[in-house]
Amino acid sequence: MFGYDLSGKVAVVTGGAKGLGNEYVEVLALQGCDVAVIDIEKELVKEESARISKMTGKKVKGYYGDVGEEKDVVDVIKQIIKDFGRIDILVNNAGILLYGPKEEGNDPYMDYPVETWDRVMKTNITGPWLVTREAVKQDMNKHGGKVVNIASVGGIRSTKAGCPSYHASKAGVIMLTASQAAELAPYGILVNAMSPGSIRNGTMGSRSANASNELGWRSNGCPLKRRGSYGEMSCALLMLVSDENSYVNGQNIVVDGGWTIQM
Ligand SMILES: NC(=O)c1ccc[n+]([C@@H]2O[C@H](COP(=O)([O-])OP(=O)(O)OC[C@H]3O[C@@H](n4cnc5c(N)ncnc54)[C@H](O)[C@@H]3O)[C@@H](O)[C@H]2O)c1
Numbered sequence: 001m002f003g004y005d006l007s008g009k010v011a012v013v014t015g016g017a018k019g020l021g022n023e024y025v026e027v028l029a030l031q032g033c034d035v036a037v038i039d040i041e042k043e044l045v046k047e048e049s050a051r052i053s054k055m056t057g058k059k060v061k062g063y064y065g066d067v068g069e070e071k072d073v074v075d076v077i078k079q080i081i082k083d084f085g086r087i088d089i090l091v092n093n094a095g096i097l098l099y100g101p102k103e104e105g106n107d108p109y110m111d112y113p114v115e116t117w118d119r120v121m122k123t124n125i126t127g128p129w130l131v132t133r134e135a136v137k138q139d140m141n142k143h144g145g146k147v148v149n150i151a152s153v154g155g156i157r158s159t160k161a162g163c164p165s166y167h168a169s170k171a172g173v174i175m176l177t178a179s180q181a182a183e184l185a186p187y188g189i190l191v192n193a194m195s196p197g198s199i200r201n202g203t204m205g206s207r208s209a210n211a212s213n214e215l216g217w218r219s220n221g222c223p224l225k226r227r228g229s230y231g232e233m234s235c236a237l238l239m240l241v242s243d244e245n246s247y248v249n250g251q252n253i254v255v256d257g258g259w260t261i262q263m
Pocket of ligand 1 (some may be wrong): 014015016017018019020021038039040041065066067068093094095096123150151152153154195196197198199200
């Protein structure tokens, strides 16, 4: 297990009902945090929070909330502060990847629907901005803390996979992080991004071409010749949110086995 001790801290994780977010909730609780989990999966977020609470002995509670909807976010953050007393760590993990139509006669790029574009933008970029705004305004400005925004290698490298909104939104998350780091430093809040490469078992990772093949096109270009694991993401997360990190700020930590650094 990791050496970082997060006892006594309260973390909020968005999109923690399943996938990588669920792993972050588990690891943060194992390291001593109480965790509030926000997700649109109403039942699953409660079930998973109860499971992790039982496993770790920590207070872990699930809340319904759409990170792109202002009223949901304002209300859920208010309720979390009421229930937990404070917020020390915020992980903006909720994100979606929606491809353009692939049916006969449709072009995934040229026929990409505006509704799909707007949904991705609301979740992936409005979400981290809005949840951070409320967490800071309602509590974190009083005592500081850590914010981690989950971006993607899709925010620094493009594909022609028919998901322009994903690339644009994740690039936006990286610059949002820089902006938040500058704006929030006076309050003692450090903000960083993490960009996963292709992560084994992640829902998005498993949707990618050749996902079941360890040497598929994503891992082929990776110097380590394999996909990443949940634990390898958590390792970077714990470093960023721990008290030991007092000077890494405004950065995008790319966890991709070196995939994006070679030509
Ligand atoms: N898995 C990978 O390989 C990979 C690679 C790069 C980036 N990422 C990023 O990591 C994050 C998690 O990815 P994952 O593969 O675990 O995804 P996932 O689809 O397994 O889980 C996403 C979670 O977010 C929730 N969610 C979706 N929209 C929401 C909204 N509007 N409000 C609140 N919750 C919402 C979902 O219900 C789900 O529980 C995403 O931001 C994704 O872009 C993942």
